[in-house]
Amino acid sequence: MALQTAAEIRALIARHKRWDVIFGVIGILCLSIGLLTFATLFVDMLIDGYARLRPEFFTEFPSRRAGQAGILSAWIGTIMVMLVTAAVAVPLGVAAGIYLEEYAPSNWMTHVIEINISNLAGVPSIVYGLLALGLFVYQFGLGQSVATAGLTLALLILPVVIVATREAIRAIPGAIREAAYALGATKWQVVQGHILPYSTGGILTGVIIGMARAIGETAPIITVGALTFIAFLPPSPIKAEPPFISFEWLMSPFTVMPIQIFNWTSRPDPAFQANAAAAGFILVFMTLAMNGLAIWLRYRIRRNIKW
Amino acid sequence: MSGTLITHIPQAMSPSESRLAHRASRHVKEKIIESILFLAALVSVFTTLGIVYILVSESVVFFRHVPVWDFLTDTQWTPLFDDAHFGIVVLLSGTLVSSGVALVVAIPLGTVIAIYLSEFAGPRIRETVKPMLELLSGVPTIVYGYFALLFVTPLLQKFLPELPGFNLLSAGIVMGIMIIPTVSSIAEDAMRAVPMSLREGAYAMGSTRFQTATRVVVPAAFSGIMAAYILGISRAVGETMILAVAAGMQPNLTWNPMEPAATITAFIVQVALGDLPHGSVGYQTIFAAGLTLMLMTLVFNILGYWLRTKYRERY
Structure with missing residues (x-):
């Protein structure tokens, strides 16, 4: 098909260019479907739950009467579980990341650990729940407690923390290490004095993203056997008499925000569903705030660090 | 015998020499830290092993009650009923x-x-x-x-x-x-x-x-x-x-x-x-x-x- 005239060629080019414009529009449409869904979800929760978003909602226990029910035990439970998760996942994840980047020889053992971490990141969260049910609840005898839930979520976000640590460490130029070694520093001195301080921002970003994921996880905690109706608080970690600190709360039964939302959502009464919407809005707001903080941190680090 | 040795060593080491001297404690500490970091990295491997162990060991008991063939071919799933089916x-x-x-x-x-x-x-x-x-x-x-x-x-x-x-x-x-x-x-x-x-x-x-x-x-x-x-x-x-x-x-x-x-x-x-x-x-x-x-x-x-x-x- 030989094109004879310039007019025909121009028409062909115009036709092909039209496809560029059409695809550009389709692309923006697809993006807006995704983002609009998110906006709808956020607004829908706010509208459904707006009437319930009052100070008493945070200071009341769950109740059989929807109008009096609150999320006191849920948000306190969430904070306690998150404390355990952070206390376990951060040191373990950072240590593992440091080992893999700075210490690990390149042998089969390291290879196994690396493949294993990327594989763990793809394991469905409910499988972690089954692990916790079999191992922590029954074999270790921790029961259905704050400690079990915290440990389960810690294992779940461990790959996120390890990967973030590794990426933050990898961004540090080799010259920094060489300079430290040239002054006679040992490996740990290099890590402690240089690698860790310079990668703190990146590690923090990863930790926040991991915690934002853990805070919304429902399935593994249900599998562990969290109760859905808790009208009391775990024992306080601070005591009036010496030794002032108590760890009884670790073994206490608990509930968390996502479980409370699940419980309210599955009731047919719309009044309870309004409670679910209000609690859901708070939960989405919390994860958004955490993710936003992480994105902002990442942006700041990128801007401030000039090696 | 120790007396003869002392004569060969200066009364006091110069500061730079004492710094350069081999200190075993420094190397022991490094080794301990490396082992701790290695153990932290191994936790992920133990997690996988734990998952496999728990899932397989409980499933083995399950498949003693329910033949694998029934599990794969049965078209009913009523595990909590009296007439239990596991498809x-x-x-x-x-x-x-x-x-x-x-x-x-x-x-x-x-x-x-x-x-x-x-x-x-x-x-x-x-x-x-x-x-x-x-x-x-x-x-x-x-x-x-x-x-x-x-x-x-x-x-x-x-x-x-x-x-x-x-x-x-x-x-x-x-x-x-x-x-x-x-x-x-x-x-x-x-x-x-x-x-x-x-x-x-x-x-x-x-x-x-x-x-x-x-x-x-x-x-x-x-x-x-x-x-x-x-x-x-x-x-x-x-x-x-x-x-x-x-x-x-x-x-x-x-x-x-x-x-x-x-x-x-x-x-x-x-x-x-x-x-x-x-x-x-x-x-x-x-x-x-x-x-x-x-x-x-x-x-x-x-x-x-x-x-x-x-x-x-x-x-």
């Missing part, structure tokens, strides 16, 4: 149908978004949109479940009046939207890994952006895009809360997305919500279901991992 196909159908719906939503949208962000959008749009998409995948799944049950289902019922309150369709659609960021970000990474020279070659031949994207970049990044799809499937198969909330928890052997049905994950949630004694057959059933789920996602993850390393190596 995993029933739960598998729910999982496959809902994942199928999710893919019908996520693959076209995710692919178009990836092509758009990688080949059409300027750096400013890309840098603002990508974090927003990340937020989409950060929303807790229980919240998506609420959204599917109380927003999407009523909305769909306006067009499909016969749609039941619990159905696989709305759960699948919401799940699809949830996995769009997974699909689009991996596919976009794959397309960005295609060398610029290929695009420049296409432009030099007079291709438009659209032609370059569809005829050069997408075929070159094909294995990476497939990896994005497969990892999306793996997430959909393992998704729990959206289905437990919005698809109902009644086992139902169906291939129709307009019906309610339980998935493997929803069944585990349902059993865990009740009070099953440790060691009962019902209790072991969730481990057998979990093992099935784990094997499915493992196959997808390995395939996805393999495809990803394949495109990384090529250029």
Whole structure:
């Protein structure tokens, strides 16, 4: 098909260019479907739950009467579980990341650990729940407690923390290490004095993203056997008499925000569903705030660090 | 004898010499720290071993009660009834149908978004949109479940009046939207890994952006895009809360997305919500279901991992 005239060629080019414009529009449409869904979800929760978003909602226990029910035990439970998760996942994840980047020889053992971490990141969260049910609840005898839930979520976000640590460490130029070694520093001195301080921002970003994921996880905690109706608080970690600190709360039964939302959502009464919407809005707001903080941190680090 | 030795050594070491002297404590400390860090790295391996051990050991007990053949071929799933049947196909159908719906939503949208962000959008749009998409995948799944049950289902019922309150369709659609960021970000990474020279070659031949994207970049990044799809499937198969909330928890052997049905994950949630004694057959059933789920996602993850390393190596 030989094109004879310039007019025909121009028409062909115009036709092909039209496809560029059409695809550009389709692309923006697809993006807006995704983002609009998110906006709808956020607004829908706010509208459904707006009437319930009052100070008493945070200071009341769950109740059989929807109008009096609150999320006191849920948000306190969430904070306690998150404390355990952070206390376990951060040191373990950072240590593992440091080992893999700075210490690990390149042998089969390291290879196994690396493949294993990327594989763990793809394991469905409910499988972690089954692990916790079999191992922590029954074999270790921790029961259905704050400690079990915290440990389960810690294992779940461990790959996120390890990967973030590794990426933050990898961004540090080799010259920094060489300079430290040239002054006679040992490996740990290099890590402690240089690698860790310079990668703190990146590690923090990863930790926040991991915690934002853990805070919304429902399935593994249900599998562990969290109760859905808790009208009391775990024992306080601070005591009036010496030794002032108590760890009884670790073994206490608990509930968390996502479980409370699940419980309210599955009731047919719309009044309870309004409670679910209000609690859901708070939960989405919390994860958004955490993710936003992480994105902002990442942006700041990128801007401030000039090696 | 010690007296003769002392005469050869200066009375006091100079400061620099004492600093350079070999100090065993320094090396012991280094070794201890290295071992601690190594143990921390091993925790992830023990996690995997723990998962495999728990799932397999409980499933072995389960398969002593229920023959593997019945598990795979029975068409009823009533583990908690007196007349117990254990046909995993029933739960598998729910999982496959809902994942199928999710893919019908996520693959076209995710692919178009990836092509758009990688080949059409300027750096400013890309840098603002990508974090927003990340937020989409950060929303807790229980919240998506609420959204599917109380927003999407009523909305769909306006067009499909016969749609039941619990159905696989709305759960699948919401799940699809949830996995769009997974699909689009991996596919976009794959397309960005295609060398610029290929695009420049296409432009030099007079291709438009659209032609370059569809005829050069997408075929070159094909294995990476497939990896994005497969990892999306793996997430959909393992998704729990959206289905437990919005698809109902009644086992139902169906291939129709307009019906309610339980998935493997929803069944585990349902059993865990009740009070099953440790060691009962019902209790072991969730481990057998979990093992099935784990094997499915493992196959997808390995395939996805393999495809990803394949495109990384090529250029």
